[in-house]
Amino acid sequence: MRRRTFLVATGLLGSGLATSSAAATEPDPAALLARHLEPVLLGPATPAVPTTSATLRQALALARAAFDRADYLTLARRLPQLARATEATRAATSAGHDVAAQVYTLITRALIKLPASGLEWISADRASLAAARTSDPLLLAEAERVKASVCRRGGQHERAQDLVLAAVDHLDTGNRPAPQHLALYSALMCTAGYGAARAGNRDLALDLLGDASRTADRLTDHRALHGPLTANITSHQVSALHVLGDPAAALHYARTAGAFTGTNTERQGRYLVDLALVHHALDRPGPAYNALREAELRAPGEVHTRATARKLIRDLRDDRRARLPGIDQLAARAHVA
Numbered sequence: 001m002r003r004r005t006f007l008v009a010t011g012l013l014g015s016g017l018a019t020s021s022a023a024a025t026e027p028d029p030a031a032l033l034a035r036h037l038e039p040v041l042l043g044p045a046t047p048a049v050p051t052t053s054a055t056l057r058q059a060l061a062l063a064r065a066a067f068d069r070a071d072y073l074t075l076a077r078r079l080p081q082l083a084r085a086t087e088a089t090r091a092a093t094s095a096g097h098d099v100a101a102q103v104y105t106l107i108t109r110a111l112i113k114l115p116a117s118g119l120e121w122i123s124a125d126r127a128s129l130a131a132a133r134t135s136d137p138l139l140l141a142e143a144e145r146v147k148a149s150v151c152r153r154g155g156q157h158e159r160a161q162d163l164v165l166a167a168v169d170h171l172d173t174g175n176r177p178a179p180q181h182l183a184l185y186s187a188l189m190c191t192a193g194y195g196a197a198r199a200g201n202r203d204l205a206l207d208l209l210g211d212a213s214r215t216a217d218r219l220t221d222h223r224a225l226h227g228p229l230t231a232n233i234t235s236h237q238v239s240a241l242h243v244l245g246d247p248a249a250a251l252h253y254a255r256t257a258g259a260f261t262g263t264n265t266e267r268q269g270r271y272l273v274d275l276a277l278v279h280h281a282l283d284r285p286g287p288a289y290n291a292l293r294e295a296e297l298r299a300p301g302e303v304h305t306r307a308t309a310r311k312l313i314r315d316l317r318d319d320r321r322a323r324l325p326g327i328d329q330l331a332a333r334a335h336v337a
Contacts, residue, residue, distance in 0.1 A: 026304075032077075033072055037080065037123075039080070040079070040084065041126075048081075048087065049088060053095070060099055060102055067109065068265060070302040082103055086103050098139055102127075104126040107123040108149075113302075114307055116154070128144065138180060138181070141168070142167075144164070144166055145187065145188050148167070161196070179222045187232060189208045190236040191236075196240075200244070205240050206240075212229075215229075226262075228262060234254070238275065242274065251279070269303065272292070273308060273312070276292045276309075277312060289316055292309070293330070300333075313327070313330055313331050
C-alpha cells in the first residue's frame with residue numbers, strides 16, 4: 001500500500017477536504033478537541049496498527065501544519081490517530097520516542113487553548129518522559145518548556161521557572177551555538193518572562209524578555225528563525241505587561257513594535273486576541289471588538305477555540321454599554337452560550 005493511501009486509510013492524513021471555520025454550523029473545535037483527546041490520555045486503549053517512522057513523521061508534519069494555521073477541527077481529528085499509531089509503533093519496535101515526545105508536546109499545546117481539565121498535565125508528562133528517552137537536547141528542552149507553561153497555568157510559578165532553567169541546561173548557547181539552540185533559548189526566556197509576569201515580578205519579567213530579544217538579535221542572518229522569534233517576543237511582551245496590570249504600557253509597546261509579521265497564523269491570532277484583552281482592560285470595547293474581528297479574519301480557529309477569546313467575546317456581548325454590531329453573530333460562531 002502506498003504511503004499516502006495508508007495514511008488516508010488509517011486517518012493519519014485525512015481526506016483533504018477543507019472545513020470552513022467561518023461557518024456558523026461547524027462543530028465546536030474546543031469541545032471536539034477535548035472529546036477526542038480525553039480517551040487518548042485516559043483510556044481505554046484503542047488498538048492501533050504499528051507503522052513506519054517515515055509515515056509517523058509525515059503525519060506529525062501535517063498535524064503541526066494544522067496547529068500552525070489554527071485549524072483545530074482538523075487537529076482534533078488527526079491527533080488521536082497519530083498518538084495511537086505512535087504508541088503502537090513504540091510498543092512493537094521500541095523506537096519512535098522522538099516522535100512521541102513531539103506528538104504529546106503538540107497535544108499539550110492544543111489543550112492549553114482550552115479551559116483547564118487536567119489532561120494537559122498528563123500529556124505534558126508523557127512528552128517529558130518520551131523526550132527523556134532520546135538524546136535530542138532540543139526535544140528535551142521543548143518538552144520542559146511546555147510543561148512549564150502547564151505549571152504556570154496551574155499557579156505553580158516557582159516550579160515553572162525551575163523547569164525553564166532545567167530546559168536551558170540542555171542547550172548550547174556559547175560562542176558558536178547552533179541557531180536552533182539559540183532560537184529555543186529565546187523561546188524559553190519568553191516563557192520564563194511571561195511566567196514571572198504572572199507571578200507579579202515585573203523587573204524579572206522584563207529582564208527575561210530582554211534576554212530573549214538580545215538572543216534573537218544573534219539570529220538576524222537566519223531569517224526563517226529571526227522573524228518568528230521577533231513576533232514571539234512582541235507577543236509575550238504585550239501579554240506580560242497586560243498581566244502585570246499595565247495595559248497602557250502594553251498598548252504602547254504594541255504600537256511602537258511595528259507590524260506583527262513573519263510568523264504563523266496561530267501566533268497572529270493569539271497576538272490579536274491578547275491585544276483585544278489589552279483594549280478591554282483599558283475599557284475600550286470598540287477597539288477590543290475590532291481586534292477580535294481582525295483575529296477572526298486571520299485565524300478564525302483561534303478565536304473560535306481559545307478559552308480566553310471566548311470569555312472576552314462573552315464579556316463584550318454582555319456589556320450593554322457598548323454598541324457592537326455583529327457581536328451576537330461572532331458569539332454564535334465561537335460557540336459562546
